[in-house]
Amino acid sequence: MQLQLLKTHILNYDLTNIDWQHYTRKVEVLHDYLHRDNHNTTGWMHSPLEDQSELFGRIHEVATEIKLKADILIVVGIGGSYLGARAVQNALTPHFIERKSGIEVVYVGQNMSGAYVQGLIDYIKDKRVYVNVISKSGGTMEPALAFRVFRQYMEDKYGVEATNRIIVTTDAETGLLREIASNSGYRQFEIPSNVGGRYSVLTPVGLLPLAVAGIDIDTLMNGAKSAATEFSASHLENNEAYRYAVLRHALHTQGYKVELLASFEPALKRFHEWWMQLFGESEGKQAKGLFPTSANFSTDLHSIGQFIQEGSPILFETLLHFKEISVDYKVPFDERDEDGLNYLAGRTFNEINAVSKEGTALAHSEGGVPVIQLELDKLDEYHLGYLIFFFMKACAMSALLLEVNPFDQPGVEAYKKKIMELLKQEKVKK
Template structure:
């Protein structure tokens, strides 16, 4: 099989990577496979693409079809991994302007605490048919719980006894406030697997249902991820590009480069940056360790962050993601007066110029002392995005293990919550 992801870099040869990291990578890989690594209770994502049951997939597609037929807008409530993955993939695969024909508009709530946002959301949906997907393992996480409380009141006031036909819950299989409410109110529901953490959950119903509603081909998404599982099943770093990427990151960290910038030249990839930042930031940033994940959207950010990347402190490296555009292109017209001096480009297309800009940027930044990694990916389609999702997930787990931290916990996230509960005088809270 030819990998849809090719790594180009001049940092270490594959032989050097194998010499420095090969034995450690093999040991960690075997521990993950055997379920003996730290945090092994949350390794369920590793085989998700292969283990999504046919009847569960059929159920997701059936519920999505029902929502598409009954709603013009589907509000997805969630925060962190409960919404970022779905929104990232939706944005990557959707047209820049307008909606996919025949599919509801999918919008998101519960990822912020802005009263203005919620007020305007309610105004926006007031004259349209609405359904809600609420995603929460517990049902008590502050941001989505507040959003769901408000939207549930709205739905009950508008749809009365038929409200339950327009709400789908994705939550724990047996316990928690949302599970209790879903059972009591007879909402359709799906399960968040116990062994899959939020930031690794996009290939569960957490991501698959909203994406299916939005018209994404989730079967192709899963096929791409399934092929990635097979591709990255080897412990041999020399033939596993995901482990090469993880090892390169750790090598650069050891060399003093503790900031990674994910760079792309496709505007629709911007939200994917945010998913990637959560995946790596929450998995590695603990115990005083980690590579700080940042991102830029070029060429836009060449006119803002480009100066710093080119000439600023030499503590960052860049990982470029290069896609082959698959949704059209536009030629550069010639003009008689050539006032802007661009007639020399009139035999080219915008995508061709965009690719030249990518390589020119890489050449400039490398000359400026920035280590570079290029991930060459196939088209903007569901298959390649599914493959890329799994590539980053398995790379992240390996990278965190090489760093010496548990990839699957997030103890620091609880600190701000304690302060909120104290400041808002939550009943029964002691802290």
């Protein structure tokens, strides 16, 4: 399987504008830097290639237990601790049902809405529950508050049995949550110390919730393994992840400020959110970086399509498309033909959607918007695992081309600190 990011898929952009020789040399240097063994932030690059049978066996064992003893798994987390799992779960779960073949998995701790928390408590009152709290440190306010609530809920509902129904995914050695888990006797999965949150979906952070939800995590990881092998090449011509990174960088240097990730499948909406965090936190430093945003077509063509077509020339578009979606529906024939659509009778919605994608790409490119098209064969576990690794490898290279650290997020600490200061001031006033 090849991810197709080819010259024929780059619309409305003169590739001769790019100094490929310069980028080839630079990418090889940055590739060598990225692959040095002394990094403590790139474990995600190597883990798909390692023997993880023991870890996967334990994940499957716990997931099976949860599916037998619970109706719902509550995942407590924010940012990279929930976005990846929710993205894959939503992409592969049939519409209008809560799960694929496992039990229902829901998320909390990604906001501080009292209405959301109360609504979830009301929703689970007659259900059998497990909780998986995910945090490397345990000190992030949103999930810490949610865990306080649902830890108490589980203890009130289950008594001593709550200890077995609360599972902690946290740092292997340090942190507040690690200490809480050890003191309380909760079972623990480790977040590798050399993997940051937004790169962690292919670790127990994402794999346990996904296994509970009925996602085939072995196939997901096989897709990532294929990508890790394919994108290990240092030469730009042989590495499509690096080619995508260079295209983004070249567009950015020529004045484009925004990258719009778009797709024509509503199931990918949460995947867009994972992508936005990945690139936003990795690149947005030192007054640098593209602003990552997303749209779900054709829905959003009826809201921001006008701006994309004829608005300020600040953005380029990355159009993500899967050629095969497992479920489809045919347009029926109607003898009345009052809507004049019988010419589409017998064609499927997915076929029409694919044509809409091509028409939209052509219209946007003719309107002056560069369009990068990423196309994969099928929306399934294997191809999603492949795509996740593709984006992570491309993101790391993109940030290095900007000369920023792909793996830290110093700006995030600024708002956390300010919120804490204000909350403590309010307590003093009272």
